[in-house]
Amino acid sequence: GQNIDQPTEMTATEGAIVQINCTYQTSGFNGLFWYQQHAGEAPTFLSYNVLDGLEEKGRFSSFLSRSKGYSYLLLKELQMKDSASYLCAVRDGDYKLSFGAGTTVTVRA
Amino acid sequence: GAVVSQHPSRVICKSGTSVKIECRSLDFQATTMFWYRQFPKQSLMLMATSNEGSKATYEQGVEKDKFLINHASLTLSTLTVTSAHPEDSSFYICSASLGDWEQFFGPGTRLTVL
Numbered sequence: 185g186q187n188i189d190q191p192t193e194m195t196a197t198e199g200a201i202v203q204i205n206c207t208y209q210t211s212g213f214n215g216l217f218w219y220q221q222h223a224g225e226a227p228t229f230l231s232y233n234v235l236d237g238l239e240e241k242g243r244f245s246s247f248l249s250r251s252k253g254y255s256y257l258l259l260k261e262l263q264m265k266d267s268a269s270y271l272c273a274v275r276d277g278d279y280k281l282s283f284g285a286g287t288t289v290t291v292r293a
Numbered sequence: 294g295a296v297v298s299q300h301p302s303r304v305i306c307k308s309g310t311s312v313k314i315e316c317r318s319l320d321f322q323a324t325t326m327f328w329y330r331q332f333p334k335q336s337l338m339l340m341a342t343s344n345e346g347s348k349a350t351y352e353q354g355v356e357k358d359k360f361l362i363n364h365a366s367l368t369l370s371t372l373t374v375t376s377a378h379p380e381d382s383s384f385y386i387c388s389a390s391l392g393d394w395e396q397f398f399g400p401g402t403r404l405t406v407l
Contacts, residue, residue: 224403280327281327285335286336
């Protein structure tokens with residue numbers, strides 16, 4: 185199985201940068217995903233890492249270190265609409281996703 | 294592209310009744326569909342994995358006789374919650390996978406059992 189840990193809550197100011205960390209222990213690894221989820225809605229895909237390093241996608245970047253079982257999602261130039269829950273998910277060798285509990289990010293004006 | 298729909302979006306039912314939730318991939322043929330459940334302030338928990346034409350594979354602790362999954366075609370999977378009870382009230386989300394790439398999530402179904 186998978187054990188995925190991420191902080192419960194983070195608060196930041198509009199225009200700032202926030203980094204959400206995720207650590208995992210897996211019984212097989214086939215990629216790490218980050219999703220954004222607004223309350224009452226389904227998750228939407230943000231990023232995918234399968235090799236070590238940084239993947240940049242506009243204001244969002246994601247980093248992976250497989251040897252450390254560690255990833256982070258970096259949100260730059262925060263906007264009010266970025267207030268949401270951010271889910272770290274690990275895909276195992278059977279292509280199943282296991283999700284962390286999510287980090288609720290609150291952006292203040 | 295890669296749109297997944299769910300119906301209904303919300304359902305309220307009496308305890309003891311059965312509820313069917315549909316999941317459709319609208320613009321692609323999904324090799325695999327997944328069903329998740331999410332309780333308030335908790336993460337998504339995988340319930341079962343479904344492949345077209347074969348029996349669903351259920352995760353440990355999920356009762357296959359209570360949560361019936363039918364994957365009739367490459368674009369449609371249904372989840373039936375049989376004899377629903379208040380503790381089954383949750384947000385049910387399906388996803389569809391195109392090959393071995395990412396999963397595309399449906400908008401979810403909010404089930405409330407009275």
